[in-house]
Amino acid sequence: MELAKLRYFYEIAKLGHVTKAAEEIHIAQPALTKAVKLLEEELGAPLLYKKGRNVYLTEFGEYLKGKLDGLLPLLDRIPEEIEALKRERRRTVKLNVLAASTVVTDAVVAYKKRNPDAEFQLIQNEAETDCDVSVTTNTATLSALPPFEKSVTMEEKIYLAVPKSSCYGAREEIRLEEVKNEGFVNLAGSRLFRAVCDTFCASAGFKPHTSFESDSPVAVRNIIGASAGVGFWPEFSWGVVSGDVALLPIKDQVCKRELRVGLHESSFPSETAADFYEFLLRFLKKRRKKT
Numbered sequence: 001m002e003l004a005k006l007r008y009f010y011e012i013a014k015l016g017h018v019t020k021a022a023e024e025i026h027i028a029q030p031a032l033t034k035a036v037k038l039l040e041e042e043l044g045a046p047l048l049y050k051k052g053r054n055v056y057l058t059e060f061g062e063y064l065k066g067k068l069d070g071l072l073p074l075l076d077r078i079p080e081e082i083e084a085l086k087r088e089r090r091r092t093v094k095l096n097v098l099a100a101s102t103v104v105t106d107a108v109v110a111y112k113k114r115n116p117d118a119e120f121q122l123i124q125n126e127a128e129t130d131c132d133v134s135v136t137t138n139t140a141t142l143s144a145l146p147p148f149e150k151s152v153t154m155e156e157k158i159y160l161a162v163p164k165s166s167c168y169g170a171r172e173e174i175r176l177e178e179v180k181n182e183g184f185v186n187l188a189g190s191r192l193f194r195a196v197c198d199t200f201c202a203s204a205g206f207k208p209h210t211s212f213e214s215d216s217p218v219a220v221r222n223i224i225g226a227s228a229g230v231g232f233w234p235e236f237s238w239g240v241v242s243g244d245v246a247l248l249p250i251k252d253q254v255c256k257r258e259l260r261v262g263l264h265e266s267s268f269p270s271e272t273a274a275d276f277y278e279f280l281l282r283f284l285k286k287r288r289k290k291t
Contacts, residue, residue, distance in 0.1 A: 003075070005039040006064075008032050009047060010072060013065040016054050086268070088119070093273045094130060096123040096145070099137035099192055100156075100237035100259055100284075102217050107283040111276055118272050131264055132273035133280065138258040139192050151262035152281055154288070158196070158255040159247035161224050161233040168230070168248065175252040176204035183211025183229035185220050196257050197232040203253055221245055236288045259284070 011021040012032070022029040040047050047061035057065060097104050101124070108120055123131055127144045134145055160179065162168040168179070180201075186194060201208045211229040214220050217238040224231050225244035233247055237259065241247055261284065263277040 001039065001042060005035045005042075006068060007072065008035045009039055009061075010065065010068045012036065012048065012055060013057055013061060013068075016056065018055060089268055090270055091117050091272045092119040092121060092270055093276050094121045094123065094132045094270075095276075096125065096128050096131040096134040096136075098124065098126060098135060099257075100135055100234070102239060103237045103284065103287055104135050104280070106239075106287075107280050110283065111279050115272070115275075118276070132266060132270050133277050134260075134262045134264065135280075136260045136262070137192050137196070138260070139195050145262075146264040146266065148262045149265045150277075151260055154259045154261070154284060156237060156257050156259055156288075157235040158200070158250070158257060159233050159235065160230060160250055161221070161241060161245050161247055162230045163224055163227040164244050164246045165227055166230075169246050171246075171248055173251045174248040176201060176250055177206065177252065179230050180204065180206035180208075182209075184208040185212045185214070185223045185229040185231040186210050187217060187220055188213040188215045193232075193234070193257075200232070200250070200253060200255050236284075236290070239287075240290070 008021070008025065008027070011025050012018055015021045015024065018033060019029055022032045025032075036048065043060070043064075045060040046058050047064060048055045049058055050056075095104070095108070108122075112118060112120075126141050129144055129146065131146065136142060136145075160174055160176070162171075162174070162179075164170075168174060186197075198208065212220075212223050214223065220231055221233075221238075221241050223229065225242055232255075233241060233245075234257070261277070261281055263274060266273075
């Protein structure tokens with residue numbers, strides 16, 4: 001059934017008069033009559049009958065009008081609701097964070113202070129196929145992500161964090177094999193960063209023993225500072241360490257990772273996403289200079 005035919009019938013049903021309905025919806029009366037006749041033929045049932053100058057509903061017409069009473073107002077609201085969804089989409093950022101979640105969260109908070117109407121949908125999934133902005137590392141699998149519209153890659157050094165009170169605390173650099181028997185303090189759930197660090201240890205000839213795990217870089221820092229182990233610490237994405245922790249360059253190999261910040265192609269681009277992408281790049285560069 002064509003929506004136009006249903007609307008024509010509904011207008012006649014409301015007004016009870018073909019001529020008035022034709023005038024109301026600005027259509028020639030013969031065309032209106034023909035459209036309703038075609039609708040009756042399609043349904044195989046009479047919808048209207050004429051009595052004098054007025055038309056009345058058959059039982060089939062009453063049924064159809066009752067259905068359209070609820071349906072047509074819903075359909076009429078669709079353009080307005082779609083427009084509201086478009087406005088919401090323009091200010092929403094679908095952000096896939098596969099690396100550097102601490103500094104990215106700080107950037108989101110800072111951006112929200114400047115742009116309180118911005119909305120963020122935070123994702124942490126390599127298999128996600130719908131996102132506007134992503135922060136990944138060189139160990140992430142990116143094949144599922146949407147194509148990049150543009151991206152920037154930043155190199156981040158990785159240090160060994162040790163308690164200042166330990167025998168390593170006064171050192172200027174260290175070889176990983178020196179700490180192969182130490183307990184390692186790791187960030188729980190940080191699979192990609194853990195994989196990078198495990199590779200460093202494997203290159204030094206050992207598999208690290210995890211003594212503590214925490215879901216917070218702050219907790220990792222505090223546990224190391226309490227002389228409960230050593231751990232890897234990225235240059236700037238986890239923030240600065242406290243006074244009881246020392247960051248030592250790793251001597252026997254190049255320890256670093258690449259962070260990639262990308263703005264992805266979208267069938268309906270988010271204006272806020274493009275703005276946040278540029279803001280995030282500036283935020284990361286500024287944070288990097290502080291370290």
